[in-house]
Amino acid sequence: MAPGEFRLRVRYGKIGRLRHLSHLEVIHAIERGARRADLPYAVTRGFNPHMKLAFGPALPVATAGLSEYFDIWLTRYMPAEETLNRLAGAMPPDLTPVSSGYVGDDLPSLSAACNIALYEMRIEREDLDRGTFAKALDAVVRSGELTVQRKGKTKVFDLARSLSKEPRVSVDQTGVVVELAVRMGQEGSLRPEALVGAALSRMDAEGAAIAVTRIDTLIEDEKGCARPL
Amino acid sequence: MTSSLWERIEPLLSRVERPARYIDSEWGAHRDSDASYRAALLYPDTYEVGMANQAIAILYDRLNAVDGVAAERVYLPWVDMAEQMRTQSVPLFTLETCAAVASCDLLGITLPYELTYSNILEALDLAGIPLRAADRSDADPLVVGGGPCAFNPEPIAPFFDAILVGEGEDAALEIVAAHRAAREQGYSREATLKELSRIPGVYVPALYSPNESGQGASALVAQAGAPEVVTKRVVADLGAYDTPTCPVVPFMDVVHDRVGVEVLRGCTRGCRFCQAGMVYRPVRERSADQIVREALAGIRCTGYDELSLTSLSTTDHSQLEEVMRRLTRRLEGTGISVSLPSLRVDAFSVSMARLVGGGRKSGLTFAPEAGTQRLRDVINKNVTEQDLLDTVSSAFTSGWRRVKLYFMIGLPTETDEDIEGIGRLVSKVFRAAREATPPQQRGGIRVGVSVSTFVPKAHTPFGFDGQISYHEVLRRQQVLRDSMPKKGIDLAYHDAQVSLLEGVMARGGRELADGIEAAWRGGARFDAWTEQFDLGLWTTALESVGLDPHAIATRSFDRGEPTPWGHISSGVGEGYLWHERERAFAGETTEDCSFDDCTGCGVCGDSGLGVDIVLGGERRGSR
CATH class of the missing domain: 3.30.70 (Alpha-Beta Plaits)
Incomplete structure (x- = not known):
């Protein structure tokens, strides 16, 4: 994480019809949702810049999830409640953000920790x-x-x-x-x-x-x- | 959105590949359970192919904006899902409200490509709608086609109640309005179709019968009351229509997975092999202001990280440089990129490509089309060898390490010398690329060469001449392989069997419908998918109804001889097409009328379609 970035952790659900999505499809949907929500997301450096985003353990196709997580790095602080409201308004109904909060930069990645x-x-x-x-x-x-x-x-x-x-x-x-x-x-x-x-x-x-x-x-x-x- | 049909579909999803094709729920989808008129819009291929189609996105937007009308998407289920659906008696369904397609008021089917014809029958059958228009009752939806293949609709004409020729922005709304009015009046199906035939651009196949005389332009003649010639619809000012800036955003990876803004429509470069260049005239640009505004709105609404400026020839837009500068400035630091789908062989295109990629330099694609100057003049591809080498040199100097070149074989007047010319030109391109690349990076140079077989299309100067024979295609592909350098070159060419079937469908008439039905009954579907394509199945089917595919594909037409598509007009006069053919065979080129004087194709002005070229910026003048 670059200095001045904020690590926001979001808990979300993958339910209803959207349980048929693959992990990659969920990642793309959340990336697009974060852009629609106009979160001040950080972008990686390099030849192929992309949103700084990291996911917890993958859910298989057809498995629903009520407590799934991703981390997104923001370039400026935005109250967690506002990030949640913005995301909720920008995601399809069955891919629902449940809560969000900032976490320390020194924590291990979700995929390693969970x-x-x-x-x-x-x-x-x-x-x-x-x-x-x-x-x-x-x-x-x-x-x-x-x-x-x-x-x-x-x-x-x-x-x-x-x-x-x-x-x-x-x-x-x-x-x-x-x-x-x-x-x-x-x-x-x-x-x-x-x-x-x-x-x-x-x-x-x-x-x-x-x-x-x-x-x-x-x-x-x-x-x-x-x-x- | 739940419905009883969904409850029967969902259990099937664990048994099929890629269930995301069937689940709807995407961002941007319109769901309206209460509409009094439901239009199903079918793309006759899988979800991931069909979601790329901009025409459906436009019609979806425009129809959903009409009070009381709901437009919903339908894609053809892949073979695994179709099998499950048949076993469980689940009919073809729309995504948004999971309605049975047969229960909709209208089924609109886009006609993107000849090798989707068997899919149209598969869709009708899965929907439980009679395949032939003649067998449908008042209870069946109105089945309306439209799209590129509407310019030679005959092979599939008997399966459609009506086919729209040309652009649908207004015509689709008129068709729906006429259908609603006819139903209010309690019209029979037959009376409804007569009403539809009064809408300019609408072709009602049932109102045309075989021309027994052997005279006239077409193999079909209109019955009393129907127009003798159906002329395409065209919108005069593209800028008067909004780009769909909130299209449906898919979950699964689809073809062209990005937001698109159509920057211009039509192309008047005048390449003589190109059907799109002839039938989508004239050139109509959107203004730079509109493009930038809609591009940014599209990104905001969809959340895509890529924006494509689409058209037949985007670098021809008179304000492209301004558009690119404004967009790259606005998108800096967002990770969002702009892409240009097609590049002209010139330095301007490379400078534009340099603007779009930022750091990304994945590869550039150019289409010289033919290997010798003589043949490029015949086809009116106004590109010289020096243009190509300079362009490649400039691209590799700018850091690109990969180019892809498109060529065709089987063009009229082609000799082995022209085919060997492709190999020679590719060698020169490779050398130019090497010279422009620092020595330590030369190992990474790749030149992709993609060679398709020319399919002569209706409404083009080369549409009167037959396709070269299947065996001749194989022989010329051998000449191509023998003359192609190996080092650093990736050669790919189109399957000759596929090209044959394309030729049959592009050049045949109404007699083909029986053959298409026989092929579908024999198991043909998804013919555009390599693993599904089976020419043997098609040959057997066509022969079973007394047709010889080779004869259909290679058939030529004399001047004055009726063609299967003579009752359909793109606005480009037949005299112009023959004149262009003569100039081609004399090796004479024709200028682009967007830069130079009118070439008299017949589209513009009051004696044509009442439209004219619309440019966003200055007319550029000859270059």
């Missing part, structure tokens, strides 16, 4: 029994490992490491709901639908649609767990 993701997953299958599913999921977790095939590669996750706490299974009007806390890291994070899918296939119920929402993105250190903002 290491816990909380997911809520709704299994869209009417005849699914909560108790049977909970047992199947428990059996997968107890097995200690999950092997995931993705894009022709096989990856084995150590579930004791990948899950930061026990999954919670509940039921509401729409059906079975699973809450998971997944550790994110450099070596690749467990996709929560892989774990739920493994449980479903144990009960011969694979193929059910799963609506995934990342409800929180957190930073865990020796002092405990906290939101980035």
Whole structure:
């Protein structure tokens, strides 16, 4: 960060139809929104100057998020509330800024700092029994490992490491709901639908649609767990 | 915006590539559920290709401004989505309110390119609208086409209720107004179409039948009451119309992902192969003030980081230098860049390019079109070898390390000597680039050479002559490869099979409609996509209805012989086209009437279309 710049952190949601956006599409949409909002954004130096912007961990296509984050560097101070109002007026409704605030320049990047993701997953299958599913999921977790095939590669996750706490299974009007806390890291994070899918296939119920929402993105250190903002 | 149709579409999205094509919700989209008249505007290709189309952006803006009218976008779903939709009985839908296209009042289809014809049938079928106008009922939307291919509409004419020839700024509103009025009056479909045919520029194919006499300009003759010749619509003053400064801003990466301001329309350079140069006459510039104002408004409203000054020949704008200076001053330090889509081969273009890029020097593109001066004179491309070498030299001196050159093969009168001339010219360009580059940077020099096969187009001086045969194209491509230097050169040429089908569609008449339908039934779609194109499928389909594609593409027309497009006029007189053809074969060039005297093409003045050249600044005079 150059002297005289201000690091603004924004929490936003990616919901509704816009959960079908890819991470790159979200980045472009937010860049354009920040320009429409006329934020006094800083521009990188060099041959290809662009907005100084940094994002937290990517959300996959089709996964919604309620607590996603980006940092944007401003060339002059603008009250956080004003940045939020301006952004809210310049973003499509399902890509909504929730809060914003300035953070210290010495903090590590969002992508390096955020290491816990909380997911809520709704299994869209009417005849699914909560108790049977909970047992199947428990059996997968107890097995200690999950092997995931993705894009022709096989990856084995150590579930004791990948899950930061026990999954919670509940039921509401729409059906079975699973809450998971997944550790994110450099070596690749467990996709929560892989774990739920493994449980479903144990009960011969694979193929059910799963609506995934990342409800929180957190930073865990020796002092405990906290939101980035 | 939710609707019951959306609830059936959403579950399909996890099974298809690039779901962002189908989700709407973009910034700048107009959503009006209450409109009494709904117009679906279809670009017959994928979202990411169609979103670049400025004509749709203009019509979207203008129609949505009309009280009670909602215009909504429709793109053709990619094959994976189309398959899902058919399996789940989901019909083709509009993005904004997720309305079934068949439930709309009007379906406007842009006709950008001949190889989208099978996509038009795919869209109609997905929508559940009968393919042929003759089979539609009062309950079906009015299907109206328009765009570049309207100048030879016959191959697709039976699929359309009406086709607008020329510019749509006013005509599209007139079509909608006439349709609404006809419905209020309770007119039948047939009576409605008769009403539409009274609007200047509107061609109603059902009112024209085959010309059995073999005499006259066209292969079709008008029935009583319909105009004998449909003349294109043209707006007299482009400056009287606003640029869409708040267009829809896509989420996904699309072609030409930037805000565009059309700085001028038309081009009178008079290149004899160029259909756009003939059919979009005359030149009409927007003023520098308007361009700068709309460019800044467009950036503010969209949030784009790139602005493009579009036209057929942007560096011809009489006030471009002023525009560029004002824009670069206003955009300094914002990270927002300006781009120029097409550069003339001259020093002025390089100086303009130097202004736009700031630090960026990705590559410059020039189009000498032919390899020898003789052939450049034949096609009236008023560019000399020295112009090109000086321009390249100036570009490389200014720091560019890459140029791309466009050429054509198969132009009238072309010999092997002309093709070998392309190789020689490219060698000289490479040498000029080397000499203008510091020795330690010479390793980075790249010259891209892109060679397409000439497709003779209707309403041009070369439109009377057939395309060279498929086998001759292959032979000439071999001559090209043999004569092209290898070091530092990236040679790409157009697929000869694609060029053949382009020739068939550009030159054929109404008889082709059966062939297009047979090809679509045989599985043809997205023919402009390399991985989808299958000439064998097309040949089989065309032969199944008794057509020989090679004969259609290579067919020439004598003076006085009816052409498939003779009942459509661009305002440029047929006499002028034949005269230009004669001058071409005599190697005589023709000046640009925006700089010099009138060349008598017939577009301007009261005896023409009642329009004239409009320049923002001073008439430049010969240079």
